[in-house]
Amino acid sequence: xxxxxxxxxxxxxxxxxxxxETSDFxxxxxxxxxxxxxxxxAKFLKEDADLQFLMCKDVxxxxxxxxxxxxxxxYHAHSFKLNFTLRIKANLxxxxxxxxxxxxxxxxxEWYERETWDMYGIKFLNHPDLRRIYMxxxxxxxxxxxxxPVLGIPGSLPLPHKAE
Amino acid sequence: MGLxxxxxxxxxxxxxxxxxxxxxxKSSVWPMPMGISxxxxxxxxxxxxxxxxxRFGSEVMRFTPRQCDLMIVAGTVTYKMAQVVRRIYxxxxxxxxxxxxxxxxxxxxxxxxxxxxxxxxxxxPVDVYTAGCPPRPENLLNALMTIQEKIGKTRSRDFQNxxxxxxxxxxx
Ligand code: SF4
Numbered sequence: 001x002x003x004x005x006x007x008x009x010x011x012x013x014x015x016x017x018x019x020x021e022t023s024d025f026x027x028x029x030x031x032x033x034x035x036x037x038x039x040x041x042a043k044f045l046k047e048d049a050d051l052q053f054l055m056c057k058d059v060x061x062x063x064x065x066x067x068x069x070x071x072x073x074x075y076h077a078h079s080f081k082l083n084f085t086l087r088i089k090a091n092l093x094x095x096x097x098x099x100x101x102x103x104x105x106x107x108x109x110e111w112y113e114r115e116t117w118d119m120y121g122i123k124f125l126n127h128p129d130l131r132r133i134y135m136x137x138x139x140x141x142x143x144x145x146x147x148x149p150v151l152g153i154p155g156s157l158p159l160p161h162k163a164e
Numbered sequence: 165m166g167l168x169x170x171x172x173x174x175x176x177x178x179x180x181x182x183x184x185x186x187x188x189x190k191s192s193v194w195p196m197p198m199g200i201s202x203x204x205x206x207x208x209x210x211x212x213x214x215x216x217x218x219r220f221g222s223e224v225m226r227f228t229p230r231q232c233d234l235m236i237v238a239g240t241v242t243y244k245m246a247q248v249v250r251r252i253y254x255x256x257x258x259x260x261x262x263x264x265x266x267x268x269x270x271x272x273x274x275x276x277x278x279x280x281x282x283x284x285x286x287x288x289p290v291d292v293y294t295a296g297c298p299p300r301p302e303n304l305l306n307a308l309m310t311i312q313e314k315i316g317k318t319r320s321r322d323f324q325n326x327x328x329x330x331x332x333x334x335x336x
Contacts, residue, residue, distance in 0.1 A: 048207040108281035135279075136244055143278055152278025160287045 003027050003082040010051060015041060020091070030087040035073075035099050038090050043088070044107040045077055053077040053086060056106035061111055061120045065146040071097045071122055077106070098123035119144040182319045189233070189259075190315035191221045193308065196232035196256060198241030199247060203266040207238045210301035220308055229255040234311060236304070237288070240268040241281045250287055259323045261315070263307045266291045266295045288334040 004024070007117040011019065011031060018041070021032040030138075033041050040077040045053040064070055069091040078085045092099055101124040113124040114133040123144035124130055132139065141156060143146055168175055199207055210217045217223050226232045229252045241249055253262070264284055267273030270293040272282035286292060291314060292307040299307075 050217075134244075146280070150277060159243065159246055159281065162287050162289070 003084045006082070007051060007084070007086065010048060011044075014044060021089075028087060029084075030089060032089040032091065035090040035092055038073075038075075038088075039100050039102060039105065040090065042075070042077070042102045045079075045088075046105055048083075051079055052081040053079045055080070056102065056109045056112070057085065059102075059109050059116055061079075061122055061144075062114050063120060063144065063146050067091050071120060073099055073116065073122060074104065077110075092122065096121065096123060098125055100125050101127040103127060118142070121145065172253050183265070185210045185320060186316050186318050189257060189318070190312040192224075193220070193222045193234045193261070193311065194224045194226050194232050196224055196229050196235045196252065197225045198235055198236070198237045198239070198252065200241060200245060200249075201268070203238035203268065206298040206301055207236055207254050207265065210304045211252075213306065215301040217305065217308070220305065220312065222308055227294070229253070230257065230258050233259070234261045234263065234308075236263045236265055236290075237269045237284055238265040238298075240273070240275055242279050243281055244279075246284070246287055249284070253288055259318070261291045261311050262288050263304070263311065265304060265307070266294060266299055270295070273297060 004027075007029060008022070015033065017038070018034045018037040019031055020034060023030045023032075028053065031041075042056075045051055055078040057078050058074075060074050062072040062074060064072065071092040073090045073092065075088040075090075076085055077088065077136075090099060097120075097123065100101065101109070101113055103113060103124075104126075111133060113127055114129070114131060116122055117124060117127075117130055118132040118134050119142055131137065135143065138155065141153060143152070197204070197207060209215060211223060211225065222234070231236075233256070235253055235256065237249060253260070262284075264270045268275060268280070270290075271285045272280050274297070276282070281287070292310050294303050294307045296303055
């Protein structure tokens with residue numbers, strides 16, 4: 001059985017009521033799970049003896065601007081056992097957008113989630129240290145949201161006064 | 165002209181203090197290499213044997229601002245980094261000069277974006293701008309020569325002690 005079939009079978013067996021969508025575009029397997037199930041789902045992927053998705057490679061988000069569920073959080077997990085990278089998505093309905101942190105499962109997700117918070121303003125609940133990571137701490141906006149102007153908001157980032 | 169010839173003939177030369185000081189200053193401009201991104205690679209190339217910035221007396225790249233006369237800002241300056249650049253600039257002793265190396269430092273370059281300062285002249289007094297992304301080492305050497313020319317024209321009274329008030333300001 002190839003890894004894709006194995007993963008699909010295992011996931012369907014345990015989580016089928018919570019999977020909103022499965023896609024397999026150009027060999028990229030992707031599951032969309034209900035956002036409240038993200039932590040059990042991640043835990044399952046990591047701890048299942050046949051899957052062993054030990055590494056979280058990335059957490060990011062998509063801002064769909066006009067959709068009702070405006071934000072989608074995207075995770076990439078890697079299994080060394082299967083040599084396979086899996087994509088997991090979760091659509092967020094809440095306003096302000098929020099989802100449970102997966103940093104309790106994958107430690108590496110901690111900083112990725114800080115980045116996603118910084119750029120999109122998505123709150124990761126129960127995150128140990130949800131601070132901005134790129135933008136200065138006093139900054140009030142989330143630059144990768146669609147309504148944010150490319151050139152920024154004048155005066156929102158302080159510059160030192162001019163030396164003579 | 166041959167300084168040796170002059171000295172062995174008469175044993176002395178007549179000049180002004182200003183001229184000697186300016187000559188000494190411009191022949192030993194010690195750069196502060198503010199290499200923040202890709203432009204820094206060309207700045208390093210300018211120091212290698214092929215381009216040899218030592219010909220101009222500027223091979224002594226100092227990584228402490230307290231020993232520098234010239235800040236070469238080589239790279240994209242973000243708003244977050246601007247505070248750091250300014251802080252280092254403030255620690256350099258007077259008199260001091262600034263080269264804005266490359267498109268990024270001069271104008272923001274291709275980063276027309278919320279995070280990048282659109283020209284470091286918004287918070288630093290820039291003496292020479294260099295075009296290019298990155299500028300070739302020759303271009304940097306040309307900027308250095310322009311600075312040298314500028315220093316050659318200075319007189320001591322151009323650098324009066326700065327008033328206490330200004331110094332306090334720049335420490336914040
Ligand atoms: S001007 Fe070009 S080479 Fe220089 S820092 Fe900017 S992007 Fe890099």
